[in-house]
Amino acid sequence: MKRFLLFFSAVILPLSCRTYYIPAGSMMNTLHVGDHIFSTISLSYAPRRGDLLIFRPPNEEDKDYIKRCIAIPGDRVEIREDAVFLNGKRLEEPYALGPTRYILFSGDTRRLDGVVPAGKLVLLGDNRENSLDSRYFGYVDIKCVKGRAFFLYWNSDDFRKGRCSRWGVIK
Numbered sequence: 001m002k003r004f005l006l007f008f009s010a011v012i013l014p015l016s017c018r019t020y021y022i023p024a025g026s027m028m029n030t031l032h033v034g035d036h037i038f039s040t041i042s043l044s045y046a047p048r049r050g051d052l053l054i055f056r057p058p059n060e061e062d063k064d065y066i067k068r069c070i071a072i073p074g075d076r077v078e079i080r081e082d083a084v085f086l087n088g089k090r091l092e093e094p095y096a097l098g099p100t101r102y103i104l105f106s107g108d109t110r111r112l113d114g115v116v117p118a119g120k121l122v123l124l125g126d127n128r129e130n131s132l133d134s135r136y137f138g139y140v141d142i143k144c145v146k147g148r149a150f151f152l153y154w155n156s157d158d159f160r161k162g163r164c165s166r167w168g169v170i171k
Helices: 002-016 156-160
Strands: 017-021 035-040 052-055 065-071 076-080 083-086 120-124 145-155
Touching: 017 145, 052 120, 065 083, 145 156
Parallel strands: none
Antiparallel strands: 017 035, 035 145, 052 065, 052 145, 065 120, 076 083
16 A cells, blocks of 8 residues: 555656645635645646636746636626626626726736637636736637646645645635
C-alpha cells in the first residue's frame, strides 16, 4: 500500500492535476483568499457551464486566473437588470456575490451581449463587484483554459489558526 501511495503521489497526481493558491477575492464566497485547490490538467477538456476554470486571460500571458464558466459557444448572453441572462432566461446564480453589471475598470469594458462565438467562453468571477473577468477582457479562447478546479484541500489562514474547516469538492 505504501508503494502505491508513493507511486500515486509522485507520478500519477502530477500528471493528472495541478495545485493552485487563491491570492485574491474575485471568487468569494466560493473560494477565499488563501485557499489551495487541485485543478485538472486540460488536454482535450470541453468546458461546461458552471465549471470553475483556470485559464490565461487575453493580454496577460504570465498570470493564471480562475473564474466560473457562464456561457459556452452558441449561447446567447445578456447582462441587464443586475443579472446574467442566458439564452433568454435569467440565470439563477446562488454563488454570485453582488449584482452583475458592466463595471468600468480603468475605462475599458467589453460588451458581451449576443451569441458566444465558436471556440470562446464567457467567464465571470463569483464576486461580481470585485472581479476582472470577461466583462473586462472579453471572450476567452477555449485554448487558453488550463484546467478545471475540482477540490479545495486547505486554507492558509484556517491552517495557521489550527482549523481545517475549508476543504472538499468545489461546486
